[in-house]
Amino acid sequence: MRIKKFEARTEQEAIEKVKNELGLDALILNIRKTKPRGLFSLFRKPMVEVTAAYEDKEAKQKRMEEQQAAATKEVMEAKEAKLAQERIHSLEKKLQTQEDLLAKLMSQLSIAEQMNQTYGLRKYDNRLIQLFYDTLVDQGVTPEIAEKVLEDANSIDDETKIDIELVSKIVYNTIIRILGPAQPIEPVKTKRTRFIVFMGPTGVGKTTTIAKISSILMLYHNLKVGLITADTYRIAAIEQLKTYAEILGLDVDVIYNSQDLENHLDPIIDEENDVVLIDTAGRSHRNRENFKELGELLALVPDSTKLLCLSLTTKYEDLLSIANAYSTLTDFMLVFTKLDETLCLGSILNICYLTGKKLTYITNGQNVPDDIEIAHPETITKALLGIGGDAS
Ligand SMILES: Nc1nc2c(ncn2[C@@H]2O[C@H](COP(=O)(O)OP(=O)(O)O)[C@@H](O)[C@H]2O)c(=O)[nH]1
Ligand SMILES: [Mg+2]
Incomplete structure (x- = not known):
């Protein structure tokens, strides 16, 4: 001054x-x-x-620079503090989840122990591995597949097995590996029209699933969606898809035979659809003639993705024979439906293990479009191991 x-x-x-x-x-x-x-x-x-x-001017300049530097420093410090806090928070959350996981396992262990004492069904010496075995079998995983899943965890030496966390991680990772990453329809525009054919027995939820997926692709991802139905055995089936299509403002191409399909393909590609979903009639895999027809139809659709819809309410042996029958026709990925009607997810692991097919979606109710999820292996694995919680 x-x-x-x-x-x-x-x-x-x-x-x-x-x-x-x-x-x-x-x-x-x-x-x-x-x-x-x-x-x-x-x-x-x-x-x-x-x-x-x-x-004087110099002093003023200096003061302003100082003020600015102080302000910048304050902002930086605040940012750093926030970042540090976030890091601590996420770490705390992780620790908490792990602690929860362990706590759940421990409480299950003691319950399982008591039960085993009563029934005397002990298969493994190690308490934790026995608990995982019981849980998996309880979920409908076959005893043979449950044993396979636990092979790695059981093969580590006894001293290391005391480490609950390590054993759990091995089991968890084995199941994740068997299920493989989910491969849903990528919700992005691609140069070429992609065709997705839905196959599977009558009543599993093919048409409903198509309605859910087309709504999501249209409404959430702005894709242009085309619909074709080859399910012309039942008038009601055509009407059902048309009803959904009407709500979405889409047309449905109805095809009655392979020739029809050929006639419809080019125009639907010319319309620059991003994704075309094709509904098929539920075929009995035991009716050979009927099944052959589906094969012919599939052969006509240029490099399409095939999704086999299987209901979790169907018993495992039937699911396996359906999957095997369809695999004589074509390669496919899996949609599991009606999760809401069962508590058992074991079939998912069984079928993935035995067929090596990839997962795409799981549906869990009749509401269009909400009751469908991408089949994230982490979520399924947690549910299978009875450690629930969210998928993060
Ligand atoms: N509970 C339950 N019902 C479903 C699910 N998906 C479809 N459905 C119902 O199952 C019945 C048959 O579905 P639909 O789509 O016509 O089967 P499609 O014959 O394979 O085409 C209908 O009543 C649907 O509402 C689901 O995820 N959970
Ligand atoms: Mg249908």
């Missing part, structure tokens, strides 16, 4: 001078009247003296 005095005849004039010379930031410290002194003072008018404080 520097100080300078200004003299003028009036107060206003003096302040004007301050403003002109030092600018508006100057600070008025004092205003006083000065009496003229000396010989001729009597004849002079009194003057006004204004004392003003001001900052």
Whole structure:
């Protein structure tokens, strides 16, 4: 700060001078009247003296830079603090999940112990592996497949097996590996029209699943969706898909035979659809003639993705024979339906293990489009091991 005095005849004039010379930031410290002194003072008018404080340019520049630096530092510090807090929070959350997981396992262990004492069904010496075995079999995993799943975990030496976390991780990872990553329809535009054919027994939920998927692709991902139905055995089946299509503002191409399909394919590609979903009639895999027809139809659709829909309410042996029958026709991926009607997910693991097919979706109710999920292996594995929780 520097100080300078200004003299003028009036107060206003003096302040004007301050403003002109030092600018508006100057600070008025004092205003006083000065009496003229000396010989001729009597004849002079009194003057006004204004004392003003001001900052010189360099100091001002420096102060502004300092202020700016301080502000920047504050922002950076706040950011860092927030980041650190977030890190701690996520770490805490992770630890909590692991602790929850272990706590759940421990409580299950003691329940399982008590039960085994009663029934004497002990298969493994190790308590934890026995618990996993029981849980998997309880979920409908076949005893043979449950044993296979636990092979790796059971093969580590006894001392290491005490490590609950390690054993759980091995089992968890084995199941994740068997299920493989889910391969749903990629919700992006591609250059070529993609064809997805839905196959499977009557009543498993093919048409409903098509309605769910087409709604999601259209409404959430802005894709252009085409629909074809080859399910012409039942008038009601055509009407059902048409009803959904109407709601979505889509047309349904109805095809009655292979020739029909050929006629419909080119126009539907020309319409620049991103994805075309094809509904088929539920075929009995035991009716050979009927089944052959489906094979012919599939052969006509250029490199399509085939999805075999299987209901989780169907018993495992039937699911396996259906999957085997369809695999004589074509390669496919799996949709499991009606999860909401059963507590057992074992069939998913059984079928994935025995067929090596990839998972896509799981449906869990009749509501279109909400009751469908991507078949994330993590979620399925947690449910299979009875450690539930969310999929994160
Ligand atoms: N509970 C339950 N019912 C479903 C599910 N998906 C479809 N459905 C019902 O199963 C019945 C047959 O479905 P539909 O789509 O016509 O089977 P499609 O013959 O394979 O085409 C209908 O009543 C659907 O509402 C599901 O995930 N859970
Ligand atoms: Mg149908």
